[in-house]
Every structure is written in C-alpha cells, then in structure tokens.
Amino acid sequence: xxxxxxxxxxxxxxxxxxxxxxxxxxxxxxxxxxxxxxxxxxxxxxxxxxxxxxxxxxxxxxxxxxxxxxxxxxxxxxxxxxxxxxxxxxxxxxxxxxxxxxxxxxxxxxxxxxxxxxxxxxxxxxxxxxxxxxxxxxxxxxxxxxxxxxxxxxxxxxxxxxxxxxxxxxxxxxxxxxxxxxxxxxxxxxxxxxxxxxxxxxxxxxxxxxxxxxxxxxxxxxxxxxxxxxxxxxxxxxxxxxxxxxxxxxxxxxxxxxxxxxxxxxxxxxxxxxxxxxxxxxxxxxxxxxxxxxxxxxx
Amino acid sequence: xxxxxxxxxxxxxxxxxxxxxxxxxxxxxxxxxxxxxxxxxxxxxxxxxxxxxxxxxxxxxxxxxxxxxxxxxxxxxxxxxxxxxxxxxxxxxxxxxxxxxxxxxxxxxxxxxxxxxxxxxxxxxxxxxxxxxxxxxxxxxxxxxxxxxxxxxxxxxxxxxxxxxxxxxxxxxxxxxxxxxxxxxxxxxxxxxxxxxxxxxxxxxxxxxxxxxxxxxxxxxxxxxxxxxxxxxxxxxxxxxxxxxxxxxxxxxxxxxxxxxxxxxxxxxxxxx
Numbered sequence: 403x404x405x406x407x408x409x410x411x412x413x414x415x416x417x418x419x420x421x422x423x424x425x426x427x428x429x430x431x432x433x434x435x436x437x438x439x440x441x442x443x444x445x446x447x448x449x450x451x452x453x454x455x456x457x458x459x460x461x462x463x464x465x466x467x468x469x470x471x472x473x474x475x476x477x478x479x480x481x482x483x484x485x486x487x488x489x490x491x492x493x494x495x496x497x498x499x500x501x502x503x504x505x506x507x508x509x510x511x512x513x514x515x516x517x518x519x520x521x522x523x524x525x526x527x528x529x530x531x532x533x534x535x536x537x538x539x540x541x542x543x544x545x546x547x548x549x550x551x552x553x554x555x556x557x558x559x560x561x562x563x564x565x566x567x568x569x570x571x572x573x574x575x576x577x578x579x580x581x582x583x584x585x586x587x588x589x590x591x592x593x594x595x596x597x598x599x600x601x602x603x604x605x606x607x608x609x610x611x612x613x614x615x616x617x618x619x620x621x622x623x624x625x626x627x628x629x630x631x632x633x634x635x636x637x638x639x640x641x642x643x644x645x646x647x648x649x650x651x652x653x654x655x656x657x658x659x660x661x662x663x664x665x666x667x668x669x670x671x672x673x674x675x676x677x678x679x680x681x682x683x684x685x686x687x688x689x690x691x692x693x694x695x696x697x698x699x700x701x
Numbered sequence: 702x703x704x705x706x707x708x709x710x711x712x713x714x715x716x717x718x719x720x721x722x723x724x725x726x727x728x729x730x731x732x733x734x735x736x737x738x739x740x741x742x743x744x745x746x747x748x749x750x751x752x753x754x755x756x757x758x759x760x761x762x763x764x765x766x767x768x769x770x771x772x773x774x775x776x777x778x779x780x781x782x783x784x785x786x787x788x789x790x791x792x793x794x795x796x797x798x799x800x801x802x803x804x805x806x807x808x809x810x811x812x813x814x815x816x817x818x819x820x821x822x823x824x825x826x827x828x829x830x831x832x833x834x835x836x837x838x839x840x841x842x843x844x845x846x847x848x849x850x851x852x853x854x855x856x857x858x859x860x861x862x863x864x865x866x867x868x869x870x871x872x873x874x875x876x877x878x879x880x881x882x883x884x885x886x887x888x889x890x891x892x893x894x895x896x897x898x899x900x901x902x903x904x905x906x907x908x909x910x911x912x913x914x915x916x917x918x919x920x921x922x923x924x925x926x927x928x929x930x931x932x933x934x935x936x937x938x939x940x941x942x943x944x945x946x947x948x949x950x951x952x953x954x955x956x957x958x959x960x961x962x963x964x965x966x967x968x969x970x971x972x973x974x
Contacts, residue, residue: 417790428843432820632813
C-alpha cells in the first residue's frame with residue numbers, strides 16, 4: 403500500500419469501483435453468458451429446456467453456407483467501406499486543413515453525417531435509392547450515366563453497393579477528423595523547407611505529407627474496419643439483409659437466430675465467433691495505435 | 702485559379718455531407734403528387750406540413766423524443782459521473798498500468814454490439830425492464846463509459862499534479878478535491894464527454910429495437926424503424942421523411958452549437974494515449 407500526497411490505493415479502488423461495476427454487469431457477465439449459451443441448446447417446449455451440446459454449434463457454423471455467405475458479405479462491406487472511407491477522409495481532411503473564412507461552418511457540415519443516427523439515415527438512403535422515385539436514379543440519368551432506372555435495393559450487387567455508399571457517407575467524417583488532427587501535427591518548418599528546396603504542392607503532398615500521415619490513417623482505418631465489421635443498424639433498416647440474403651451480415655444473422663428462429667445457442671455461437679474475428683481486428687487496432695508501445699510519458 | 706479549385710472542393714464536401722438530410726427535408730415538405738412525380742421534382746411547390754401532421758396522428762412522436770431524451774440524458778449522467786471518478790484515479794496511476802487499463806477499455810468498445818445483445822435482453826426481461834426506456838440507461842452508460850474515460854483521463858493529466866497535492870495538504874478529501882478543484886479545471890472536457898456520450902446514446906438502435914416493443918415506450922430510433930406502411934407497396938415516403946427530419950433535427954442543432962468540442966473530443970479519444 404503506497405501512500406502518496408495525492409491519494410491511497412484504497413481511494414483509487416473506490417474511485418474505479420462504479421466504472422468497474424458497470425462494465426462487469428453490462429460487458430463481462432454478458433460475455434460469459436453468451437459464450438456458455440453457445441455450448442448449449444435451448445428448446446422452447448412450453449418452457450425453456452436446456453441441454454449441453456459442447457462445441458457442436460461451432461461445427462454447425464463450419465457447414466452452414468448461410469453463415470459463410472454472411473461472413474463474405476461482411477468482409478466485402480468492411481473492406482470496401484473502409485477503403486472508400488480512408489480515401490475520401492484524407493481528401494476531406496486536406497480541404498478542412500486550409501485556413502479560410504467559414505472553416506468552422508464547413509467542419510460542422512462535415513460532422514453532420516457522423517452525428518445522425520445510422521438507423522434513421524438508413525431509411526433516408528433507402529428512399530434515395532428507391533427504384534421508382536429515388537433521386538439517385540434521377541441524378542445518374544441526368545448525368546447520362548444510366549440509361550434506365552436501376553432497382554438498387556432489388557439486385558444483390560447494387561444493394562451491397564448502395565449500402566456501402568450509405569455507410570461511407572456516415573463514417574467518413576470520423577476518418578477525416580483523425581487525419582486532420584494528424585495533418586495539424588506536421589510541423590510547418592518541414593513543409594517550408596521542402597518549399598525552399600523547390601518541391602511543388604503535389605510533390606510535397608506525395609513525398610512529405612502523406613508519408614507523415616500514415617500512422618493517423620492506419621489508426622482511423624483500423625477503427626473503421628472494426629466498426630464496419632459489426633454492422634447491424636444499416637443492414638437491418640436499409641435492406642433487411644436482402645435481396646435473398648445478399649447483404650446479410652454476421653451480426654444480422656445472429657440477430658435472426660435469436661429473435662426469428664429462437665435458436666439462442668446457435669445465435670450465441672455466431673455472436674461469439676464474430677467477436678473472435680473482431681478481436682483479431684481490434685488487436686491490429688491496438689498495435690497501430692501505439693506502434694512503439696509508448697505514449698507521452700507523464701509523471 | 703487555385704482559389705476556385707478549393708472553393709469547388711469545399712462546395713462538393715458540403716453538398717455531399719448535407720444532401721441526404723436536405724433531401725429528406727425536401728421530400729417531407731412535398732405534396733404526395735410531387736413525391737412520386739416523374740421526372741423528379743426537386744423543390745416542394747407549394748411546401749406542405751401535411752406529412753408531419755399525418756405522422757403525428759399515427760405515431761407518438763413527442764413520446765419517442767421524450768423517451769430518447771430521458772434514456773440518453775440519464776445514461777450521460779451515469780457515464781460521465783462514473784467516468785469522472787475512474788479518470789481521476791487512472792490519471793494518478795503509473796504509466797504502464799494506466800495504459801493497460803485504457804487499452805483494455807479500447808478493446809471493450811471494439812466488440813460487435815451483437816455479442817452482448819441477448820444476455821442483456823435476458824437480464825432486462827428477468828428484471829422486468831422490457832418496454833421500459835429506463836432499462837436502457839445502465840447498458841447505454843456502460844457502453845459509452847470507455848469513451849468518457851478516454852476523454853476525461855486525458856483532461857485530468859493536463860492538470861498539474863501540484864494542484865491536487867496542495868488540495869490534499871489543505872485537508873480536502875479525495876471527493877472534495879475532485880469536485881472543487883479538478884472538475885472546474887476539466888469542465889470543458891466534461892462537456893465534450895457529455896455531448897459525445899449523449900449523441901451515442903440518442904443514436905443507439907440495436908438494444909432499443911429489442912427491449913422496446915410497445916409504441917409508447919420506444920425511443921426515436923426504434924420508433925422510426927416502425928413507421929412503414931401496412932405493406933411494402935404503400936410505404937408512406939412523405940411521412941417517413943418527416944420522421945427522419947424530426948429524429949435528426951435535434952442532432953443537427955447540437956452539431957452546429959458544439960462543432961469545435963465534438964471534433965476535439967473525437968480526435969482526442971482516438972488519437973491520444
């Protein structure tokens with residue numbers, strides 16, 4: 403028990419207690435419960451009858467083509483939206499970095515998509531991509547890019563594409579802000595020296611700015627990948643996983659097992675397996691967040 | 702010339718960011734005939750509030766908003782309160798242990814929300830919390846807690862340690878020190894944490910969808926997901942757009958009021974540490 407002028411161990415434990423209790427009740431205990439449920443089979447025969455099935459639910463995953471399809475959909479959705487997020491996010495950050503009048507208003511406008519509820523804006527995007535009255539078809543036709551209206555949400559490929567557009571719209575601001583913070587951390591002198599050496603604007607961007615931004619870009623992309631991987635709201639509202647399961651993600655498949663098929667054991671196995679993959683992604687996030695294992699060492 | 706290119710880029714960014722929400726507003730204000738007109742009619746002529754009225758008659762919109770506000774505000778108080786205490790203790794820990802805890806918290810927020818859904822639903826049902834918006838408070842507070850702690854902890858570490866030590870020498874208890882000395886100094890970050898937590902709770906959908914099945918108890922996100930028509934062929938797009946406008950307007954106001962804080966808090970939570 404080390405006593406210092408600013409507090410004892412006991413005081414620290416007391417201060418950490420409310421947070422620890424909250425996280426234990428809402429995160430730790432439920433995780434134990436969902437993992438143990440994944441080893442069980444629950445049958446609703448008047449009342450819930452539980453039997454131990456060991457790892458058989460995970461064996462079932464292995465041969466469940468719908469699960470593999472959901473995993474593939476999730477991977478496509480995660481990969482494409484993270485990539486587009488990153489490219490657009492860097493571009494927007496470069497615009498936001500410039501000093502000009504009205505910069506605050508521009509930054510507020512950029513933040514809007516991030517602040518709006520995904521589930522609600524998924525409805526907005528479903529309306530934009532509506533096959534008969536949607537504005538997407540009208541705009542694309544006016545630009546001469548499509549000959550006749552596209553049934554965006556009615557075809558597997560276009561439904562996935564529409565969902566990715568909606569997701570990218572919503573999440574790019576996050577990437578843009580992180581990259582912007584990275585931009586603001588680049589010392590002015592470096593750029594000035596490059597200018598003196600005769601490097602033009604685009605050469606400065608390619609040879610100096612972008613390489614220095616790599617850590618911020620990686621952190622932002624990794625965060626985004628982890629979030630996109632758990633996507634539920636946008637899929638549930640915008641396509642319901644359709645058409646024909648073409649946009650069903652692993653989270654939605656788990657949800658359907660819980661609340662549609664009432665197969666709680668299998669739903670838990672899907673949720674657990676999904677999380678194991680997410681943990682791998684998260685591990686990458688953490689490696690990227692502190693590549694040297696250090697931070698500004700205080701005290 | 703370069704100026705012009707920049708203006709075009711900035712204009713494109715604004716258009717891309719605002720267009721989907723603006724389009725909902727335009728749709729919500731159009732008479733039905735213009736919503737389904739071909740070619741597409743862009744501006745409502747004349748604008749009408751008919752869809753808002755029809756929606757308000759069909760769905761308890763005020764109730765949804767109130768439920769969302771109650772659950773989010775209560776969860777924000779709990780999360781920021783617990784976060785203040787935890788961050789104060791964390792800021793005093795040695796560097797290695799503090800980092801371990803902070804990264805553990807980061808790991809928690811990267812779990813897919815579906816993982817916790819079913820056990821939380823079971824618990825809510827067992828405790829009689831189904832259809833009670835306040836049953837969302839504890840899960841919401843806990844799920845937003847890591848974000849709050851990240852923001853508050855980095856604010857505490859900016860406070861010179863001598864100030865805390867002086868407070869102890871003056872005979873203040875740890876809690877008094879937190880409330881009288883640290884809280885005022887960290888107030889801007891407390892506000893930032895509060896705003897970000899509130900927005901996250903307001904936008905939550907998965908738990909709200911599962912916990913709340915009765916119309917009067919739904920939050921705005923869960924309520925709006927149920928606005929559809931009796932069949933897929935008669936989706937009331939005007940009313941849906943009106944619903945989207947109602948659900949998003951408070952957030953748009955919040956963003957324009959607190960743009961600087963939100964941007965600062967988001968990057969601090971993600972980059973520092």
